[in-house]
Amino acid sequence: MDSLLLSKNDLPKFMTELIKKNKVFAPVESNGTIIYEQITKPSEMNLDFCKSEYPPKALILNQTETLFKFTPGTKAKIESVDIDEKKIIFGIRPCDAKSIAILEHAFKGDYKDPYFLKKRENTVLVGLSCTKPEINCFCTSFDDTPASSKYLDILLTDIGDNYYVEVTNDKGKLLTKSMSQLFKPAKDSDIKKKKEVEKKAVDIISRHQKTNGIADKLDKIFEHPFWKDIAFKCVGCGTCTYLCPTCHCFDIQDESTLTKGARVRVWDTCMNPEYTLHASGYNPRPARTNRVRNRIYHKYNYYPKNFDVIACVGCGRCIDLCPVNIDIIDVVTRAGEVKP
Amino acid sequence: MGEKFEPNIIGFLCNWCSYAGADLAGTSRIQYPPNLKVIRVMCSGRVNPIFVINALQQGADGVLIGGCHPGDCHYERGNYLARRRMAVLKKLLEYTGIDPNRVRMTWVSAAEGVKFAEVVKEVTEDIRKLGPMQHFKRENKW
Amino acid sequence: MVDNNQLREAVKKTISRDDVKYVVGYEKGTYGFQTTPCFAYKPEDADKFIFSPLCVHNLSVFPMLEEKPPLRKGEEPDKRKIGVVVKGCDSRAIVQILQEKGLDRDKVVIIGIPCTGVVDPKKLEKMFPGHIKNVEVKDDDDKFAVTVDGKTQKIQKSELIPDKCKTCEYPTPILYDILIGKEIKSNKNEDYKKVNEFEKKSLKDKWEYWEKQFDKCIRCYACRNACPLCYCKECMVDQLNPQWVRRSVNISENTAWNLLRAFHLAGRCIGCGQCERSCPMDIPLMELNKKIEKEIREMFEYEAGVNAEEKPLLAMFKPDDPEEFIL
Numbered sequence: 001m002d003s004l005l006l007s008k009n010d011l012p013k014f015m016t017e018l019i020k021k022n023k024v025f026a027p028v029e030s031n032g033t034i035i036y037e038q039i040t041k042p043s044e045m046n047l048d049f050c051k052s053e054y055p056p057k058a059l060i061l062n063q064t065e066t067l068f069k070f071t072p073g074t075k076a077k078i079e080s081v082d083i084d085e086k087k088i089i090f091g092i093r094p095c096d097a098k099s100i101a102i103l104e105h106a107f108k109g110d111y112k113d114p115y116f117l118k119k120r121e122n123t124v125l126v127g128l129s130c131t132k133p134e135i136n137c138f139c140t141s142f143d144d145t146p147a148s149s150k151y152l153d154i155l156l157t158d159i160g161d162n163y164y165v166e167v168t169n170d171k172g173k174l175l176t177k178s179m180s181q182l183f184k185p186a187k188d189s190d191i192k193k194k195k196e197v198e199k200k201a202v203d204i205i206s207r208h209q210k211t212n213g214i215a216d217k218l219d220k221i222f223e224h225p226f227w228k229d230i231a232f233k234c235v236g237c238g239t240c241t242y243l244c245p246t247c248h249c250f251d252i253q254d255e256s257t258l259t260k261g262a263r264v265r266v267w268d269t270c271m272n273p274e275y276t277l278h279a280s281g282y283n284p285r286p287a288r289t290n291r292v293r294n295r296i297y298h299k300y301n302y303y304p305k306n307f308d309v310i311a312c313v314g315c316g317r318c319i320d321l322c323p324v325n326i327d328i329i330d331v332v333t334r335a336g337e338v339k340p
Numbered sequence: 341m342g343e344k345f346e347p348n349i350i351g352f353l354c355n356w357c358s359y360a361g362a363d364l365a366g367t368s369r370i371q372y373p374p375n376l377k378v379i380r381v382m383c384s385g386r387v388n389p390i391f392v393i394n395a396l397q398q399g400a401d402g403v404l405i406g407g408c409h410p411g412d413c414h415y416e417r418g419n420y421l422a423r424r425r426m427a428v429l430k431k432l433l434e435y436t437g438i439d440p441n442r443v444r445m446t447w448v449s450a451a452e453g454v455k456f457a458e459v460v461k462e463v464t465e466d467i468r469k470l471g472p473m474q475h476f477k478r479e480n481k482w
Numbered sequence: 483m484v485d486n487n488q489l490r491e492a493v494k495k496t497i498s499r500d501d502v503k504y505v506v507g508y509e510k511g512t513y514g515f516q517t518t519p520c521f522a523y524k525p526e527d528a529d530k531f532i533f534s535p536l537c538v539h540n541l542s543v544f545p546m547l548e549e550k551p552p553l554r555k556g557e558e559p560d561k562r563k564i565g566v567v568v569k570g571c572d573s574r575a576i577v578q579i580l581q582e583k584g585l586d587r588d589k590v591v592i593i594g595i596p597c598t599g600v601v602d603p604k605k606l607e608k609m610f611p612g613h614i615k616n617v618e619v620k621d622d623d624d625k626f627a628v629t630v631d632g633k634t635q636k637i638q639k640s641e642l643i644p645d646k647c648k649t650c651e652y653p654t655p656i657l658y659d660i661l662i663g664k665e666i667k668s669n670k671n672e673d674y675k676k677v678n679e680f681e682k683k684s685l686k687d688k689w690e691y692w693e694k695q696f697d698k699c700i701r702c703y704a705c706r707n708a709c710p711l712c713y714c715k716e717c718m719v720d721q722l723n724p725q726w727v728r729r730s731v732n733i734s735e736n737t738a739w740n741l742l743r744a745f746h747l748a749g750r751c752i753g754c755g756q757c758e759r760s761c762p763m764d765i766p767l768m769e770l771n772k773k774i775e776k777e778i779r780e781m782f783e784y785e786a787g788v789n790a791e792e793k794p795l796l797a798m799f800k801p802d803d804p805e806e807f808i809l
Contacts, residue, residue: 031694033764053762054700063700064730066482081482135514135612206614207513233519235543237704239762253729255482262482266729269702274720287549323708323760324539325511325518389745390718390726393738410801420799424782427804428748428796431777432741435681435770437689446809459809475689476737478728 003186004165010182011163015042017179023087025059027052036089047091050134051315055245056096059089060119061103067263072256083115086122093130095139095313097151099245105307106248124171127152131197133205136316138329140202141209147198159193209329210336211310218301220340230331231292233324238269240318241295246311270294300332347401347467351378352387356414357449358406364453372457373464376404385418389429392443397478402442402467409447438475441466484533484595484663492660493528496565496591505565506544508537513614515606519544535601535619535626540754541566542575545590546713563589569597571646573655574752574787575710581790584713594658596666599639599647601626606642645768646755649673656788674776676769698763699736705743705757705767711750718742744770749778749795752787
């Protein structure tokens with residue numbers, strides 16, 4: 001791992017160089033909210049934010065993704081789509097970067113999903129440490145910090161006049177090497193400064209989730225009336241799942257006109273009754289209780305069992321935007337306390 | 341685009357009046373623009389606004405709904421109900437910036453072949469002036 | 483100002499009845515200024531019930547959300563009633579549902595609360611960001627008394643209430659079995675200022691505005707699910723055969739969804755603003771709803787959710803309905 005320094009004044013230069021050679025996606029303010037969009041000059045960026053409402057996972061697991069194109073009829077033809085596009089996501093938060101690492105488990109299992117994996121491989125994650133966590137941030141509950149470089153290729157941390165730059169792997173090195181004149185080696189004092197920034201951010205985080213042994217605990221309370229209590233106020237919309245950076249379910253459909261068509265996959269949500277509806281008309285998850293419980297179990301039980309990691313990064317988006325205040329911190333903490 | 345724009349218009353015509361009116365226009369050999377593609381429905385009251393929106397999505401530049409004259413509906417009140425619905429839909433389209441003249445409604449009886457041809461002419465010309473529908477047409481770019 | 487004790491008494495009394503399954507009300511939420519719907523199954527549960535200007539949800543959606551699982555052989559359906567705590571606007575939703583025969587009057591017990599306006603949570607969060615505990619909002623005449631960490635601040639209501647409350651004509655529930663507190667008369671009038679302003683723009687400007695808004699839509703359908711009047715068994719966007727609206731998220735399908743959602747609430751939307759409040763992408767859906775509301779008031783002299791005996795707007799007609807647009 002390399003520790004470097006990048007002067008704040010040099011950031012636009014660095015970005016301009018990046019934009020010259022790559023497709024760069026960065027946080028942009030649009031209609032009062034932050035979204036990750038392709039930028040053409042550094043001034044379009046807005047780095048004064050906590051998190052985007054729409055998760056940057058959408059740049060790798062697109063909400064609508066074409067799998068292949070076809071022409072129907074007797075001379076049917078199938079045409080593959082180009083997924084080789086290389087890109088850089090700049091300003092991604094450590095929590096969102098972790099989510100992409102979590103998603104990878106699901107897409108590189110027995111079946112290796114070429115679309116996700118290719119895009120993941122072709123993407124360089126240049127992160128930015130979070131200095132002002134919001135009310136519902138709880139990334140520290142998963143042994144992470146708002147300034148953790150673990151899942152990023154490069155992490156920038158604002159330490160006053162400079163950015164403290166951590167380059168964690170070869171992907172990142174390739175970028176910094178090409179512009180080595182902009183970077184200085186970091187001193188011990190800079191590392192100390194970064195630690196201070198990190199600690200300050202950690203201290204801001206005031207909500208915590210008790211996740212100790214939650215996977216085993218959930219095994220024992222599947223049928224507990226507690227779930228009905230939680231789920232009754234759910235209105236069954238897909239906000240929590242669509243905005244969750246680790247949710248990855250999709251629906252595959254064919255779209256076509258008379259002369260051409262494509263197979264597309266679109267995000268789907270397990271909060272929707274149609275998600276599990278069988279062709280026979282039978283629905284194994286008929287009620288909201290089943291569906292809300294499934295969301296929690298998927299993240300805190302099935303995922304840890306399969307991949308040894310909790311599928312929640314603590315970004316708090318689902319809590320922020322749930323119309324009825326179903327609060328995953330509260331739900332999981334209470335689930336830990338329920339008597340089986 | 342060097343060629344003249346030829347609008348694509350979908351017509352939902354009621355089985356009992358407007359469709360028969362169109363038939364009469366045909367058998368009487370009255371000329372009218374070929375831009376109208378007719379879909380026969382049993383009643384103008386059958387026309388769900390979803391048909392209209394979907395037609396506009398799929399590449400229609402305009403939609404014409406034809407029903408019986410008030411009081412003449414084969415099902416007594418279908419055309420009255422359609423009238424209310426379309427009045428609201430047109431206002432909604434206008435509010436979102438889509439010219440309400442892309443959605444037209446007409447009463448044509450089975451005996452009004454000439455009127456039918458006139459209406460189609462008028463609608464075609466109006467929509468020709470508006471130009472192609474581009475607001476929310478499906479791009480089918482995959 | 484609603485007396486919480488009086489509310490809890492009423493809930494207790496209701497839930498003690500043999501023919502009531504449960505009562506839906508509000509309780510304090512898990513953080514900050516949040517409140518959340520809560521359910522009382524036994525009289526003790528009523529102790530957590532509250533009402534404050536933070537109670538923004540429209541609870542009349544819950545009777546419509548009830549799943550009816552298939553019964554086992556010999557099993558009797560649960561015919562007991564559901565109790566609902568409603569504000570003025572929420573009660574109109576129930577009236578509208580009754581009018582459409584989506585619900586039987588004798589299946590609900592309505593606990594009405596005269597409401598002097600709720601707080602827009604987004605505006606409040608902007609004013610007092612990041613507070614997790616010890617916050618409270620109370621009603622104080624033309625102001626809200628906002629308490630944060632022991633310090634109380636009085637803020638003009640006009641700064642915090644959502645648009646729907648600014649022009650609310652029915653602060654007292656139209657329909658109720660029990661009323662908590664006294665009836666309030668409204669001196670406000672719906673003037674459709676925003677709609678009238680927007681109408682003056684050119685078609686091009688209008689589309690430019692809405693294109694940007696619809697482009698944000700992520701099709702989570704929170705607007706649909708939070709709406710008490712969107713209770714179709716199968717929504718047209720979930721339909722597969724024919725599939726009217728594709729699942730792809732792009733401007734074409736998003737526009738189709740948003741237009742049709744607004745249209746399907748024509749003459750039914752009672753203006754509770756749940757769609758807009760729930761929208762995670764902040765699409766101003768109420769502007770569409772208000773436009774339709776205004777037009778039907780002008781064209782058909784009809785207002786949704788005030789008279790359960792009337793026929794639904796689009797299921798009736800008058801011979802002299804406006805038809806100047808017909809060729």
